[in-house]
Amino acid sequence: MKHKKILVVVGAVALTAALAGGALALSGGDSLVSLSYLNNTFLPSAQTQLEQTATKPLQETYDEAVAKLQGEDGQSGLYSDSLSSRTFTQGDVIGLPTGSGFLTISGSAQVSHNGAVVDVTEGREVASGARLTAGHRYLVGENTTAQVKVTSGILYLGIQGSYTFTDSTAAHLPFVDVASWDWYEASVKFVYNKGLFSGMSEDTFGPGVTMDRAMLVTVLYRLAGSPQDQMDSATAAFDDVPVGSWYEPFVRWGASQGVTAGMGDGLFAPEQSVTRQQVLVMLRGFASSQLGMELTGQTDLTQYADYNQVADWAKEAVSWAVANGLITPSAENTLRPADTASRAEVAGILMNFSNRYLG
Template identity: 35%
Template sequence: MKNFNIVKRSLAVFVSMVMACSVTAISVTAAEPSQTQFPVAYAEQQGDFQIENGVLVKYTGSGGEVIIPDTVNSIGDYAFSHCKELTSVVIPETVTRIGNAAFYYCTNLTNIVLPDSITELGKFAFGMCYGLSNITIPKGVTTIHNWTFACCENLQSVVILPNVSKISQSAFDGCTKLTTVYGLSGTYPETFANENKYQFIDINEPFTDVAYGDWFYDAVVFVYKQELMTGTTPTTFDPAVPMNRAQFATVLYRLAGEPEVEYTPNFPDVPDGWFYSDAITWATENGIITGYDDGNFGTQVNITREQIVTLLYRYANYVGLDTSQRASLDEYVDGSSVSSFAKDAMEWALAVGIIQGQNNQGIIDPQGEAGRAAGATIFMRFMERYQM
């Protein structure tokens, strides 16, 4: 990967050349414009947009959130260049092209969805858009050109579908946090990911009810590939179905490497030979999980959020992890409703980010049941937090 300073200087030189040429209406071969650029003086003004023959020549507004009118069919070269106040852009389905350096140096742009109507992304189109963390390449695009996403320093993942057959080696120069490419197995994007040592994730796997873009997608793929959780059927995960105590104990047991145990009849509702028998025996013998006062384990009882963090807390201590971190429950509306047995565990889980307030609000819902998707998410956060 090229040195940041070299790439940034190249970006600056390119934009300076193209902007100078627009003023004098001179064409520059190096910029390789795929459309004619019109001098701003002859453009029609539509609100904050200067538009000529369907080409958005220049954005003249100062708003952070922009909705491009559907009279636009092409976003011209450098149309939004250096619009540092820009945070969000809505592009209509009428747009087929995003020009060279169109969003160059829009440093605060964090939200943009590229419609599938787009067939061309120009060079440096999103160069130095530091706010972008992920992007999906439209279905109509076949080539990702030189420096299209150069120096997007916070870009972490990109979705590239099979329509893309060529990606320039410099397309993602300077994207130091890019680690993951989503696509379809056996297509060129997978080859590109492997050649550049990015993690490749097949967006068609593993389950038909888990789609890319779902809030739980990454977590389900993670626990599936780690062989911690399987589907309820070979093709479905059932993300909303609650986890029961037997299932959660089994996932913990798998996380521990499924150590060999000798079955012990500790609970009348845990017979020998069931998928959870060894897991519950192991968890009980190591003080990670206990049963109910009536002597049963409660295999089919749905597990609550505070029970989940309690079991993970005990497991973390069992394997010798640092669990000293604490966050105050007073910061949460229902913090006082956390059961006494779960207090330390909940304070720890909140402090390290394993569990978070529901819907990004100050609500823990400690006695609420946890669905399979939520369980997968908590396991992923736990393993990533402790680099397991």
């Protein structure tokens, strides 16, 4: 480093001065100063003192330079010359001064500022506290300091210019599509941390993706504690469940344990999207046959606007689920029993079930 080179130069100059002083002492006829003393005592001591003397002002200069690269709150001062993607996690805060630009590539974040931040993509100013839009480029205006706070588990952000960074160090989901303001965040955390669901990819959960029947019976197997002995002894089979397929052992287990009876006519329909009422029927069968629970509680379904959409074979399960808080009617007073169930919705039902029955 440069300051080390300067230190060597300063030390050499000082050492030369010390040697000159020693030489003068000898030339003056001082009999107490011997060559042995000069080599073994005086010079080593002078060298140490000179290094300490030279280091102090250089270290102070170095510290001042480092301080200039630090924010007032101790954040590291950084610089990026391109909008290449950088990875941040939920709770991280990125500080951006006037002139810095940023691009939200994927994930969710919120910006706050004390002046003006421009959405360059749309050509408009962004209010402080607004959510950022993925794929949009932003610029921090004159006399403005902005802060971008990451709200999704993962955020990919491009930055151009100076910035500071505060690492939240908090635990977070590894997904770009689940944010702190999403109603399903707690549910996704539950099923992911419990190992019931995995992501659709390395960094996506797919909360809006429809759950199919094979996925659901797999999740229930995991909720049961993954009983390998039950799976090994299961003999149930369906015409549309190929031996060797990834879901075949899970479907075989579910049918053998009374979790599901299939779709009739020897079919299971593994890739068919499940409806909300199908989820509840299968979950009730799981709780009763697999966990041996005595399930109580019923509610009058006729009080809901779409009660007539509940199939006869699902009425008991839907009534039980509503009575025990596993599903909540919508603001329009509907149950949506025939609607397909998303991964986020199933995650919510399973979290409610676990909180209600499994502690």
